[in-house]
Amino acid sequence: MISLNQISKKLTVSAVIFGSVFVIHNQVQAETQEEIQSQREEVQSEIDDKEAELQSLKDELVALNEDIARINEAIESNEQKITDTKDQIAQVEEQIEPLNEEIAQLEEKIAKRNKILEERVSTLQEKGGSQSYLEVIFGATDFLDFVDRMTLVNKITKSDQELLNSQKEDKEAVEDKKEELDQKLSDLKDMKAEYEAMQTQVKEQKEQSEAYKEELEAKEEANQDVLDDLNVEEQVLANKEAALEDAQNQMNSHSNDIEQFSSNSNNHQVASGDVQTVINVGKKYIGNSSYGFSRGRSAKDIANGIFDCSAFVSWAFRQAGVSLPASTAGLSSTGSRVSPSDMQPGDLVFFNTYKTNGHVGIYVGNNEFIGSQSSTGVAIADMSSGYWNDKFAGHVRRVMN
Incomplete structure (x- = not known):
């Protein structure tokens, strides 16, 4: 019969082994993400150059047509x-x-x-x-x-x-x-x-x-x-980075103990932070921002107010000291799921647009949410009626206390 002391020792050894594997995996993944980010920066630089060259050609064509x-x-x-x-x-x-x-x-x-x-x-x-x-x-x-x-x-x-x-x-x-x-x-x-x-x-x-x-x-x-090809390449790299980030977040969510690692239940933890900061920090972009697919993950995009929905949510929480994934797939399994009847400001609300959980925003109260919408950029939208009400299937997640 195995004693409690033996069980305790085995659990300790398992935890050490898991922790070692977890650290090694994180190091490899961090290096991979760093490489991808470097590639994306290079591609974005080429995109910027091509866009500038295209604008110069357009200006020259306008003058020539005149x-x-x-x-x-x-x-x-x-x-x-x-x-x-x-x-x-x-x-x-x-x-x-x-x-x-x-x-x-x-x-x-x-x-x-x-x-x-x-x-x-x-x-x-x-x-x-x-x-x-x-x-x-x-x-x-x-x-x-x-x-x-x-x-x-x-x-x-x-x-x-x-x-x-x-x-x-x-x-x-x-x-x-x-x-x-x-x-x-x-x-x-x-x-x-x-x-x-x-x-x-x-x-x-x-x-x-x-x-x-x-x-x-x-x-x-x-x-x-060339610009179209670069945008495709940038999108591929963005998808790779998002996938790696999701994997990183999933690994991070299992790091508390062996029991949570085996049951995959740590996704239900919530962080501490200032909800009002999360809600209000993005309001400065209302009316002077735009939606960009897979955008909002670089300092330049953030400075210019260019976000997709998940990047905006991740950025807003980061201003309150809370780190969240920058993809809808990652966000849809973060924190704990709550009933729509229990929604409170700061909760994540998901919408089934072009796919399940295809769009995400931050609930601000009074049946409204703030997010980077494809038609308006950053804006506060009503989810009690109309388009967003039709697309809301009741998926709400709480990621902050």
Whole structure:
């Protein structure tokens, strides 16, 4: 028969052996978690770099699109100017057409006048030129006849002079009109050529901008693919870390004595701490936080108010000196389960969202809880009706006295 003393010795030896194994396991697991955390920090650093690079590309694309918009406006404006110039050229050409007819008519008149002058010159030559005028004058029969002949000769001479002057003026007027229209037409054609050259240059600039835009968009797509891969890698590491943390918490929950180790009952212990600290510490994030899957486990995320539900709960309790798992799986077996009718502020409340116990928050009283909600970030929500009431299945755990 085994004595009580022998049983006591065996229990002591078992406790020492278990404690040694527990310490060794903790050391190995701590090293593994440290490695994973280091990997996550490296991946997060790469994610931050890629996000910054993507933002820079987006900013550059915005500026480039604005440039392209201005180029399109310039192209449209130049097209309008070219069209207007073509219209003006057509109008000038329409003005030149009747002018050519006028020139033809004036040339015809000039030709007729030349013929008249030629005939008069020929007549004068036949009659002795100015001698004929003298014969006409001195052939008068009396003084009145002399005066009449002088007047006639003066009229003929004056008419010839006026005819010559008129011919000269008409010719100059025609030449001036033609020169003016030719100059205007030349200026318009030069203007049109200048606009067309400008249009060609602007279109080339647009082609270059469009090509650069395609290059930036290709870079953006490639960087987004890399970022997606990094986020997947970060998520895998986060899941590994959460699994290891759950295992660590389960080992910690069995460390009191051999009896609790064998019965796996230590999960029902509760810690001491300030409930009001847990409830109030997260209120500073209400309205200026966001939900991020597997986020809220780094100093950077916490500073920026980025949490998932379990990370927020773990962080809030940590501010009151209570260490809890940072996963819903770990939290769902922590502390002791209580009836919903016995809920008190500081208790954990679980909701069956995308899975059983898929969401967790901290009960604050009056059928309300605070948590990092996927739609709002950190917020206080009503669990007495609506969505959260539908998802609440009565799972409540107490982790603090």
